[in-house]
Amino acid sequence: MNDSLIISNEFYSFLTGKVSTAISRRLQRNLKAGKLNITAEQWTILYHLWQEEGLTQQELANLTFRDKPSITRLINNLEKMTLVIRVNDKQDRRSNLIYLTKEGRKLREEGMKQSLLTLQEATAGLEIEELRAAQIILDKVFHNIK
Amino acid sequence: MNDSLIISNEFYSFLTGKVSTAISRRLQRNLKAGKLNITAEQWTILYHLWQEEGLTQQELANLTFRDKPSITRLINNLEKMTLVIRVNDKQDRRSNLIYLTKEGRKLREEGMKQSLLTLQEATAGLEIEELRAAQIILDKVFHNIK
DNA sequence: ATAATTAGGTTGCCTATGCAATTAAACAAG
DNA sequence: CTTGTTTAATTGCATAGGCAACCTAATTAT
Numbered sequence: 001m002n003d004s005l006i007i008s009n010e011f012y013s014f015l016t017g018k019v020s021t022a023i024s025r026r027l028q029r030n031l032k033a034g035k036l037n038i039t040a041e042q043w044t045i046l047y048h049l050w051q052e053e054g055l056t057q058q059e060l061a062n063l064t065f066r067d068k069p070s071i072t073r074l075i076n077n078l079e080k081m082t083l084v085i086r087v088n089d090k091q092d093r094r095s096n097l098i099y100l101t102k103e104g105r106k107l108r109e110e111g112m113k114q115s116l117l118t119l120q121e122a123t124a125g126l127e128i129e130e131l132r133a134a135q136i137i138l139d140k141v142f143h144n145i146k
Numbered sequence: 147m148n149d150s151l152i153i154s155n156e157f158y159s160f161l162t163g164k165v166s167t168a169i170s171r172r173l174q175r176n177l178k179a180g181k182l183n184i185t186a187e188q189w190t191i192l193y194h195l196w197q198e199e200g201l202t203q204q205e206l207a208n209l210t211f212r213d214k215p216s217i218t219r220l221i222n223n224l225e226k227m228t229l230v231i232r233v234n235d236k237q238d239r240r241s242n243l244i245y246l247t248k249e250g251r252k253l254r255e256e257g258m259k260q261s262l263l264t265l266q267e268a269t270a271g272l273e274i275e276e277l278r279a280a281q282i283i284l285d286k287v288f289h290n291i292k
Numbered sequence: 293a294t295a296a297t298t299a300g301g302t303t304g305c306c307t308a309t310g311c312a313a314t315t316a317a318a319c320a321a322g
Numbered sequence: 323c324t325t326g327t328t329t330a331a332t333t334g335c336a337t338a339g340g341c342a343a344c345c346t347a348a349t350t351a352t
Contacts, residue, residue, distance in 0.1 A: 293352100294351100294352085295350100295351085295352080296349100296350080296351075296352090297348100297349080297350070297351090298347105298348080298349070298350085299346100299347085299348075299349090300345105300346090300347085300348095301344100301345085301346090301347105302343105302344080302345080302346105303342105303343085303344080303345100304341105304342090304343085304344100305340105305341090305342090305343105306339100306340090306341095307338100307339080307340085308337105308338080308339075308340105309336100309337080309338075309339095310335105310336090310337085310338105311334105311335090311336095312333105312334090312335090313332105313333085313334085313335105314331100314332080314333075314334100315330100315331085315332075315333100316329100316330090316331090316332105317328105317329085317330080317331100318327100318328080318329075318330100319326100319327080319328075319329090320325100320326080320327075320328090321324100321325085321326080321327095322323100322324090322325080322326095
């Protein structure tokens with residue numbers, strides 16, 4: 001058994017979600033503490049819309065690494081909550097352009113605040129260089145299997 | 147805006163599941179290619195049982211970082227598939243001890259093979275030292291927010 | 293002993309996800 | 323044109339997840 005096998009179990013458990021689900025749950029808790037009634041997944045959609053509105057569902061799927069049906073349902077729920085609206089694209093009638101409602105825009109400040117807090121909690125005591133190093137390694141992993 | 151904010155977006159997207167969902171999907175595909183009709187989540191349960199049978203559901207919950215209801219349902223499905231069985235603990239009648247069936251044990255070789263393949267695909271071209279470094283950093287993150 | 297608390301599991305409710313199949317619009321080729 | 327292909331989105335089906343409430347068995351305290 002070589003070195004890569006020796007470390008595999010531990011490393012595997014990290015990559016298969018241990019850390020990311022912990023972060024996701026923490027984000028969820030922080031959002032709730034900030035009186036935001038949205039899920040962590042809904043946050044990822046809103047996050048991109050807070051940066052740029054009028055994205056198509058396909059673009060949101062690419063940005064959040066989900067499949068199209070997942071986006072359809074997330075947008076369904078966000079629309080029910082009147083945080084976003086679908087606007088049919090006049091240029092390409094197959095596409096929906098997703099816009100925030102006033103209500104959706106109002107959540108931006110608190111949403112960004114709670115996600116930044118989550119990030120700070122997650123990376124407390126870590127050096128910038130460590131974070132960069134981890135990012136580079138994870139990036140390589142992602143490109144291997146994406 | 148300080149350094150930690152500058153890198154936050156990228157790093158955040160990695161931590162919130164980009165890499166782990168990619169691995170999970172790859173594992174799922176590899177299991178299927180190996181003719182194993184189990185989900186990646188079921189694999190994580192079987193993985194621990196292949197190492198030690200007779201674990202309680204609570205122990206499996208701790209090992210896989212899931213809550214108890216999630217384990218209840220995973221075991222329900224695995225039991226329906228006749229891969230595991232619940233055995234009521236005579237010492238502590240609150241607990242179920244989970245054992246593999248013959249059929250469940252038979253999946254071990256192929257299951258481990260496909261997960262090892264997935265790990266190798268994910269970490270191709272990476273140095274052992276890089277993996278160790280990433281593991282240490284992710285471990286710190288996990289301990290910050292677990 | 294008995295009451296109060298803790299611990300293991302289950303159920304209900306709601307959200308999220310992946311895959312496969314489908315519809316409808318856009319585009320390309322003949 | 324019109325046929326064939328690609329692309330955006332939706333729907334169906336099945337699994338999985340968290341949280342809260344609950345039940346029962348075990349443990350602790352009085």
